[in-house]
Amino acid sequence: MDEHKVRLEISELSKSYETKEGRFQAVEKIDLKVYDNEFLVLLGPGNCGKTVLLNMIAGLEQPTSGEIRLDGSVIQGSDRRIGMVFQKLALMPWKTVMQNTEIGPKFRGVKKEERRKKAQSYIDLVGLNGFEKAYPAQLSGGMKQRVGIARAYTNDPEILLMDEPFGALDAQTRFVMEQEVQRIWEQEKRTIIFVTNNIEEACFLGDRIVLFSECPARMKEIYVNDLKRPRDVISQEFLKLRAMISDNTDLAL
């Protein structure tokens, strides 16, 4: 990560909703800088406001107050430079792996040959070569996540948001996917903001880990994680970091 180059700057960011029961605060006063090519992990308990925060970064929701700047300019609405792998992966069941992957450039009117070439390179990168014509129903959970990642990369985002992408996977597949996402990030350097409620996953992946409180999401602490990659999850240093974060969490994560 290049600490001299700030890509995203979040200032005094808050979000509240008007509900029947009154005002509900989901995100409170977040101040955060995200650096170029960094793998930033946002770690927080369930229902704390992580998705609301990501949606604001993606321009899908408007902040109640505060602002988000990308390369110095305030983000207004959705921005092509920011891509998202959604928590509820929405693959279209009637479309093949290739058709799901190329959806972004197709929507923008990119010619078939060009968009297929790009989609194919990311299908290959995520390890789905040979499955281009398969439908989502024919894929395992981990493979569907790979399609979601290939689809996001095919849009060529500079900043990639990943909202608990492996939350629904079994422990073994999850660990494989964590290694995969790290490999892809090392090969195709982008700034990644990765949301999780899993401390071990956060320590395995993050250059920095931002720990959030329970709802409304407030930042409790930022941990710098400079352990050598790939991290050894049973090394003393790893376990120490994990325990330190665990001691500081609001809820059992």
Ligand SMILES: Nc1ncnc2c1ncn2[C@@H]1O[C@H](COP(=O)(O)OP(=O)(O)OP(=O)(O)O)[C@@H](O)[C@H]1O
């Ligand atoms: N449009 C909305 N109107 C009212 N409340 C909302 C709205 N969107 C989100 N919330 C509330 O904000 C809180 C945080 O939601 P959010 O989805 O960001 O949690 P999360 O941290 O992503 O949780 P999880 O780990 O379960 O995905 C929740 O209590 C949710 O009900």
Ligand SMILES: [Mg+2]
């Ligand atoms: Mg969420």
